[in-house]
Amino acid sequence: MSAISKVYVDSINSEKLTETAITAVLKELDPHSSYIPKKEAERANEALKGSFEGIGIQFQMLEDTLVVIQTVSGCPAEKVGVLPGDRIISVNDEVIAGVKKQNSDIIKLLRGPKDSEVTVNIKRASEKELLMFKIIRDKIPIYSIDAHYMLQNDIAYIKINNFGATTLDEYKKAMSELKRKGMKHLILGLQGNGGGYLQAAIGLADEFLERDKLLLYTEGRKDPKNTFFSSAIGNFEKGKLVVLVDEYSASASEIVSGAIQDWDRGIIVGRRTFGKGLVQRQIPLVDGSVLRLTSARYYTPTGRCIQKPYKGIDYEKDISERYKHGEMQHVDSIQFPDSLRYKTLVLNRVVYGGGGIMPDVFVPVDTASLTRYHRSLINRGVINKTKIQYMDKNREKIQAAYPKFQGFKTSYAVSEEMLQLLKNKAEAEKIDFDEQQYESSLPLLRLQLKALIAADLWGSNEYYQIIDEENDLLQKAVEILQSENAYSDILK
Numbered sequence: 001m002s003a004i005s006k007v008y009v010d011s012i013n014s015e016k017l018t019e020t021a022i023t024a025v026l027k028e029l030d031p032h033s034s035y036i037p038k039k040e041a042e043r044a045n046e047a048l049k050g051s052f053e054g055i056g057i058q059f060q061m062l063e064d065t066l067v068v069i070q071t072v073s074g075c076p077a078e079k080v081g082v083l084p085g086d087r088i089i090s091v092n093d094e095v096i097a098g099v100k101k102q103n104s105d106i107i108k109l110l111r112g113p114k115d116s117e118v119t120v121n122i123k124r125a126s127e128k129e130l131l132m133f134k135i136i137r138d139k140i141p142i143y144s145i146d147a148h149y150m151l152q153n154d155i156a157y158i159k160i161n162n163f164g165a166t167t168l169d170e171y172k173k174a175m176s177e178l179k180r181k182g183m184k185h186l187i188l189g190l191q192g193n194g195g196g197y198l199q200a201a202i203g204l205a206d207e208f209l210e211r212d213k214l215l216l217y218t219e220g221r222k223d224p225k226n227t228f229f230s231s232a233i234g235n236f237e238k239g240k241l242v243v244l245v246d247e248y249s250a251s252a253s254e255i256v257s258g259a260i261q262d263w264d265r266g267i268i269v270g271r272r273t274f275g276k277g278l279v280q281r282q283i284p285l286v287d288g289s290v291l292r293l294t295s296a297r298y299y300t301p302t303g304r305c306i307q308k309p310y311k312g313i314d315y316e317k318d319i320s321e322r323y324k325h326g327e328m329q330h331v332d333s334i335q336f337p338d339s340l341r342y343k344t345l346v347l348n349r350v351v352y353g354g355g356g357i358m359p360d361v362f363v364p365v366d367t368a369s370l371t372r373y374h375r376s377l378i379n380r381g382v383i384n385k386t387k388i389q390y391m392d393k394n395r396e397k398i399q400a401a402y403p404k405f406q407g408f409k410t411s412y413a414v415s416e417e418m419l420q421l422l423k424n425k426a427e428a429e430k431i432d433f434d435e436q437q438y439e440s441s442l443p444l445l446r447l448q449l450k451a452l453i454a455a456d457l458w459g460s461n462e463y464y465q466i467i468d469e470e471n472d473l474l475q476k477a478v479e480i481l482q483s484e485n486a487y488s489d490i491l492k
Helices: 001-008 014-027 036-047 074-080 105-111 167-180 198-206 252-262 315-324 372-379 384-402 407-410 416-428 435-457 458-470 473-484 486-490
Strands: 035-036 051-054 057-062 065-071 089-091 117-123 131-136 136-140 145-150 157-161 187-189 216-217 226-229 241-247 267-269 278-284 290-299 341-343 348-350
Touching: 014 035, 014 290, 035 036, 036 051, 051 187, 057 105, 065 074, 065 384, 065 435, 074 131, 089 105, 105 486, 145 167, 145 458, 157 167, 157 473, 167 198, 187 473, 198 216, 198 252, 216 252, 241 252, 241 473, 252 267, 267 473, 372 384, 372 416, 372 435, 384 416, 384 435, 407 435, 407 458, 416 435, 435 458, 473 486
Parallel strands: 157 187, 187 241, 241 267
Antiparallel strands: 035 290, 051 136, 057 065, 065 089, 089 117, 117 131, 145 157, 216 226, 216 290, 278 290, 341 348
């Protein structure tokens, strides 16, 4: 860099060249060591830290206008009266509607230091004039738990989306509430959970295992072997436990499911997990940028390394290759060499290492309703746009008819008017209508629209109580727990 800056014929962007060089070096190491520029570092850590400073809204850009999808409960925007469906026209006198602003630029305008003020002008469907709100920014929580609710009788469900600084506290709070409702058995949802903090995973696994059980160990070239054991206190050491995983469950999710499987503490249901058994150390650089550098591998209690190979294969396309080879539909298509064969620590069941956690009960991907037409609706945001427009006109009517969620869940049905609006919006997006594919996807479309309305009126917990009716892994877990001998037969 010194030679280039002194000798090179044209002017150069030293910062860009340096970042390019760092990124190129890290690519020679492994797929998970990474460089995060200063401007992205804070955003990248928000989900793990569990908060950021702003006004507390979830939004979507609809036809160049910011539409509020949901306000965060108890946060500044909700306190001043901002509602789902509101259109934000300007922020601090800067017009953001109809000017094709990037989401990142709008986020910069809305976020700011705690206790600072931001003024927003809002267009609400029920009001003729713009509404002005002065909002005092505050710390906005980012939750690790998407949903926690009772399923049937004494079975509870907790869905965790990542492992961050607040995950364990959120889990304990959810468990306390569910136990008061009569919970005896737990389904833990780690589908799509890509991981997070190692300590959060260790803390969660500790909740399920009795004292002095090895949870995992880590070891690297410069990192000596480090072992982690369960403590004396866990809030769910008894009772049936089922953990849901899929091909996107990675890292910290695999630590938890691996420990539970190795100690025969519960049943793993779903599909083979991602296969990330590497520990990253975060190293801050002098300009505020960050290196996430792989420092060790982790091993489950039986000694399994679940990191899939990253040399000699196209690592990024591994999941799509699994689909091609039939692994997502047929368990028999998954082959493990004997060298990766291990025995669990209590019941001596066979488990495998070398590429993710293989579930005890395999559930194939259900592709019947996932048509090309449905995929196009998702990719172009048509389903969400339909919900927004429909709620603009029908919010008060639905709220009056269904003041409580339970009545909505039991009785509400998506209307033909809403489905026609969906088709019209699809046509406007130049999505070719296919009657056969539409009919195949119709039950799922109805469910997704109903779930989005529930999220709009109540929140994330209610959204999942609707959408989980089509969660094959969850339904399989409930079936196992309700069948008299199914759980004990699997754990033999």
